[in-house]
Amino acid sequence: MQPILEKLNSGKVLVADGAMGTMLFNKGLSSGNCPELFNLTHPQLISEIASEYLIAGADIIQTNTFGGSRLKLKNYNLDIDTDRINRIGVELAKKAVQSSAYVSASCGPSGELLKPYGSISENEMFDNYCEQTSSLIQNGADIICIETMTDLNEAVIAVKAAKTISPSIPVISTMTFDKTPKGFYTIMGDDIAKACKKLINAGADIVGSNCGHGIENMIEIAREFKKHSCKPIIIQSNAGIPVYHQDNLIYPETPEYFREKIKSLIEVGVSIIGGC
Amino acid sequence: MNQEESMEILGEISKQLQLGDNEQVKELTIKAIDANINPKIILDNGLIAGMNIIGIQFRNHEIFLPEVLMAAKAMYAGLDLLKPLFIKDEIPSSGKIVIGTVKGDLHDLGKNLVGIMLKGAGFEVIDLGKDVSPENFVDTALKENAKVIGMSALLTTTMPSMKKVIDILETKNLKGKIKTIIGGAPITESYAKEIGADSYAYDASISVERVKYLMEL
Numbered sequence: 219m220q221p222i223l224e225k226l227n228s229g230k231v232l233v234a235d236g237a238m239g240t241m242l243f244n245k246g247l248s249s250g251n252c253p254e255l256f257n258l259t260h261p262q263l264i265s266e267i268a269s270e271y272l273i274a275g276a277d278i279i280q281t282n283t284f285g286g287s288r289l290k291l292k293n294y295n296l297d298i299d300t301d302r303i304n305r306i307g308v309e310l311a312k313k314a315v316q317s318s319a320y321v322s323a324s325c326g327p328s329g330e331l332l333k334p335y336g337s338i339s340e341n342e343m344f345d346n347y348c349e350q351t352s353s354l355i356q357n358g359a360d361i362i363c364i365e366t367m368t369d370l371n372e373a374v375i376a377v378k379a380a381k382t383i384s385p386s387i388p389v390i391s392t393m394t395f396d397k398t399p400k401g402f403y404t405i406m407g408d409d410i411a412k413a414c415k416k417l418i419n420a421g422a423d424i425v426g427s428n429c430g431h432g433i434e435n436m437i438e439i440a441r442e443f444k445k446h447s448c449k450p451i452i453i454q455s456n457a458g459i460p461v462y463h464q465d466n467l468i469y470p471e472t473p474e475y476f477r478e479k480i481k482s483l484i485e486v487g488v489s490i491i492g493g494c
Numbered sequence: 495m496n497q498e499e500s501m502e503i504l505g506e507i508s509k510q511l512q513l514g515d516n517e518q519v520k521e522l523t524i525k526a527i528d529a530n531i532n533p534k535i536i537l538d539n540g541l542i543a544g545m546n547i548i549g550i551q552f553r554n555h556e557i558f559l560p561e562v563l564m565a566a567k568a569m570y571a572g573l574d575l576l577k578p579l580f581i582k583d584e585i586p587s588s589g590k591i592v593i594g595t596v597k598g599d600l601h602d603l604g605k606n607l608v609g610i611m612l613k614g615a616g617f618e619v620i621d622l623g624k625d626v627s628p629e630n631f632v633d634t635a636l637k638e639n640a641k642v643i644g645m646s647a648l649l650t651t652t653m654p655s656m657k658k659v660i661d662i663l664e665t666k667n668l669k670g671k672i673k674t675i676i677g678g679a680p681i682t683e684s685y686a687k688e689i690g691a692d693s694y695a696y697d698a699s700i701s702v703e704r705v706k707y708l709m710e711l
Contacts, residue, residue: 399554
């Protein structure tokens with residue numbers, strides 16, 4: 219396969235997959251468990267999800283390793299399985315997609331706050347992501363995707379960790395922003411201009427935003443990124459804030475609505491578009 | 495110390511708290527105690543007054559999480575000095591609330607923020623942490639004689655656990671006696687109505703107003 223950065227630089231727009239959590243839920247896996255544990259307990263289901271996204275047309279398939287860092291797994295007393303969960307997470311995605319899509323290895327937030335607000339030092343945070351990205355890269359991930367970050371400092375540390383493990387691995391870095399009267403900010407108070415600068419300086423190859431409050435906001439966010447980023451942009455939106463209907467949670471934004479809005483994202487110049 | 499000087503110290507406590515300077519808040523609280531200012535006055539007009547402003551600024555996006563967390567540290571520093579001055583069980587409280595992140599959900603940033611704001615407003619907060627079972631919410635509220643249960647969820651997949659708490663309250667004939675308030679990124683006012691929660695808070699600072707309202711009923 220052509221290296222992803224080459225492909226993006228040639229002007230191609232790629233499609234990334236959608237959410238993992240809702241897919242697991244639809245397959246009857248109950249909430250309350252560690253979703254990454256399913257790599258070990260229900261490997262066939264994880265592969266199935268990857269295959270379904272591939273058939274749906276995704277060029278990029280994410281691994282089920284979002285909460286796979288040691289600090290996060292500790293919450294479930296699964297930290298001893300850190301390497302295994304990440305290794306198998308990559309293996310399952312790779313097996314399902316063969317070489318017909320890029321395998322993007324997901325790294326979500328540690329769930330801990332850096333000092334002085336929390337108890338984790340920068341070194342501990344760095345080690346946390348070195349361990350996870352090392353496992354993911356060694357086992358053949360094509361891309362590292364540092365995603366859903368709300369703390370720019372943690373995101374920067376994670377990007378640096380991935381690039382320390384492998385300077386050549388393409389790194390995606392996405393953050394979640396809230397809309398305020400003064401523009402879009404992370405909860406820690408960083409805006410898109412600052413996020414772009416620091417993430418790209420840290421070595422991120424592709425920057426953008428994921429999760430959030432629906433795709434309409436994402437168009438505005440994408441415009442901001444376009445202003446401040448010299449790197450390709452990725453947007454992975456969720457389908458709005460879910461509504462409760464007859465004991466079921468329904469995401470209000472339909473595929474048709476998404477399709478309309480995606481046109482705007484492409485016009486703005488977004489290179490990778492996916493769900494979340 | 496005359497009235498004016500007391501006011502000045504209390505104003506300074508509030509100001510240093512807003513700046514997140516816990517050393518200054520400690521020093522000033524000691525100064526206020528030494529000047530024989532009533533501990534309840536120090537609490538209300540110094541610490542709570544400062545946290546109140548922090549809450550408003552956070553809601554208006556004038557400040558962000560780091561400033562709130564540093565202010566909270568300063569508040570706790572002052573609170574720790576005042577606590578021994580209150581006769582046991584007579585720590586002034588606007589009411590008792592049990593809070594936690596619901597079963598299956600490990601995201602506690604928002605819940606912690608709510609805890610900070612409620613404590614900052616003078617409520618007695620029993621924080622059960624994250625991944626809290628429906629039974630634990632209800633049992634703790636009963637045991638502690640809390641009037642309100644506050645539940646938080648970030649994941650859409652864990653939201654249904656909030657309804658379980660309300661169902662238990664209904665079965666035990668406690669609905670109305672123990673009120674419920676819910677919040678978190680995917681939670682909406684209409685979801686709160688749908689499952690029969692007594693209140694919904696869009697964010698941490700609004701939770702203070704809503705809990706005040708629930709407590710007064």
